[in-house]
Amino acid sequence: MRALIQRVSTAQVAVDGAVIGRCGTGLLILVCAMQGDTAAEAEKLAAKIARLRVFKDDEGRMNRSITDIGGSALVVSQFTLAADTRRGNRPGFSAAAAPEDGARLYLDFADRLRGHGIAVETGRFGADMAVSLTNDGPVTIWLDTSS
Template sequence: MRALIQRVTQASVTVEGTSVGEIGAGLLILVCAMPGDDFDTARALAAKVSKLRIFHDAAGKMNLSLAQTGGAALVVSQFTLAADTSRGNRPGFSGAAKPDEAETHYLHFAHCLREFNIPTETGRFGAEMKVALINDGPVTIWLDTDAP
């Protein structure tokens, strides 16, 4: 799986003008399932995200995890993270998992974050979404897991 993680003070996602997910301080996580991913891949990524020490401690150092701060996660499916731009100017997306598989792994990733006691909201898989955020820092981190 692939994820782009942004530390935020707030984030929201709307579909057709209706809010479907909203958080305060925490992480906006854009996630893409890749061919070969499975439930274990989604769980491993969720564990990594929940423990990633990118929040400030009392001394102002990035030393605390999302789990330690009590922050929330907004998880948004984004197949375009699998874009292949190696040929021409139009990206190809064959590196993303097929939609039915991708949705299953995306939802399992969000489920695993909840199991790690992270309050988690989601976007709507396959929908045209509008995502709003206030990036904190800014802190933006790219994560890839190894497919099994």
């Protein structure tokens, strides 16, 4: 699985103009299931993110995790993280999981993140979503369970 995480002070996702998910201080997590991914990758990614120390401590260093600060997460499916841009000018997405597998793993990932004690809201898999955020830092980190 792949994820792009952004440390945020606020984030929200809307579908057809209606906000369906939001978070305050915490993480916006754009996530993509890849072909061959299983529940093991969903758990590996959730555990890594739950422990990732990207929030400031009292001395201003990134030394606290989302669980340490009691932060929340907004998880949004983003199959374009599977983009292959090595040839031509149009990205290919054949490395992404099939939609039914992607949806299942996306929801499984969100549930596993909740299992680490994190308040999680989500977007809607496959929908045309409008995501807005205030990136704090900015801090943006790429994670991939295959590497």
